[in-house]
Amino acid sequence: MSIDADVLLPWFDRYGRELPWREPECTAWGVLVSEIMLQQTPVARVRPIWIEWLSRWPLPSSLAAASHGEVLRAWGKLGYPRRALRLHAAATAIAGEHDDVVPSDVDTLLALPGIGAYTARAVAAFAYGRRAPVVDTNVRRVVARAVHGAGDAGPPSTTRDLADVEAFLPAENARAARFSAALMELGALVCAARAPRCPECPIADRCAWQRAGKPAYAGPPKQVQRFAGTDRQVRGLLLDVLRGTDAPVDRPALDIVWSQAGQRDRCLDSLLVDGLVEQTVDGRFALPGEH
Numbered sequence: 001m002s003i004d005a006d007v008l009l010p011w012f013d014r015y016g017r018e019l020p021w022r023e024p025e026c027t028a029w030g031v032l033v034s035e036i037m038l039q040q041t042p043v044a045r046v047r048p049i050w051i052e053w054l055s056r057w058p059l060p061s062s063l064a065a066a067s068h069g070e071v072l073r074a075w076g077k078l079g080y081p082r083r084a085l086r087l088h089a090a091a092t093a094i095a096g097e098h099d100d101v102v103p104s105d106v107d108t109l110l111a112l113p114g115i116g117a118y119t120a121r122a123v124a125a126f127a128y129g130r131r132a133p134v135v136d137t138n139v140r141r142v143v144a145r146a147v148h149g150a151g152d153a154g155p156p157s158t159t160r161d162l163a164d165v166e167a168f169l170p171a172e173n174a175r176a177a178r179f180s181a182a183l184m185e186l187g188a189l190v191c192a193a194r195a196p197r198c199p200e201c202p203i204a205d206r207c208a209w210q211r212a213g214k215p216a217y218a219g220p221p222k223q224v225q226r227f228a229g230t231d232r233q234v235r236g237l238l239l240d241v242l243r244g245t246d247a248p249v250d251r252p253a254l255d256i257v258w259s260q261a262g263q264r265d266r267c268l269d270s271l272l273v274d275g276l277v278e279q280t281v282d283g284r285f286a287l288p289g290e291h
């Protein structure tokens, strides 16, 4: 069982969303920024921040020249702010070692700091039209259902997942790249995690899960991503305080955001370790480089 490009691509031509990073004039740098931002944040929240970033930092070298503090402020509420520093590190390497041009081949992209298996292939495919399996959560789910007849994808395995998708990517570069985008879009718009819209699905008549009578997911339980009360929430609240001021703040200004001292201290420590917050010599706290 595979996924028929002759069916999926016309569907994508008709229903794929118009997104600024999919426009022909979007640079490879714009694609790289979008891919890092989109990894854990929905399109609607990424779009305005992406537009702002590209207008402020149109080249890797312009982002590389910004301070960590500026970058974290501009990251705003996208969440998982370590991504902002990863992007800054990648921009610095591209500016310094690649003449300010985002590399086009997967191995060179993988050698950049902060660029993993997914991002390297997404940039090769979407910025340069290369044939490279691009496997995110949406793609894993579509493949699990349409190809393997399972209700959902099991635990990720980069090697297995890449080989899985590689096996049915079209041979020609540009077509394979567009197929990858189409597969992701199908997972985002139609083959949704909780309620797949099978009657609207272009590949429904060849979907293995449909054909098998939609058996329930039988793999290991999925982790439910909650937010309220997590360290992620507390870290976000602490960073909000620092983003809201130009000067270092005293400890009490941070302490008021969360009442549980143990969790608050742990989160502040982890922000310091991650380089997202720095402590001044007199014991106050600031965004990196802003003291």
Ligand code: SF4
Binding pocket: 142, 145, 146, 190, 191, 192, 196, 197, 198, 201, 202, 203, 204, 205, 207, 208, 209, 210
């Ligand atoms: S038919 Fe349903 S389960 Fe199969 S790929 Fe389409 S949306 Fe997903």
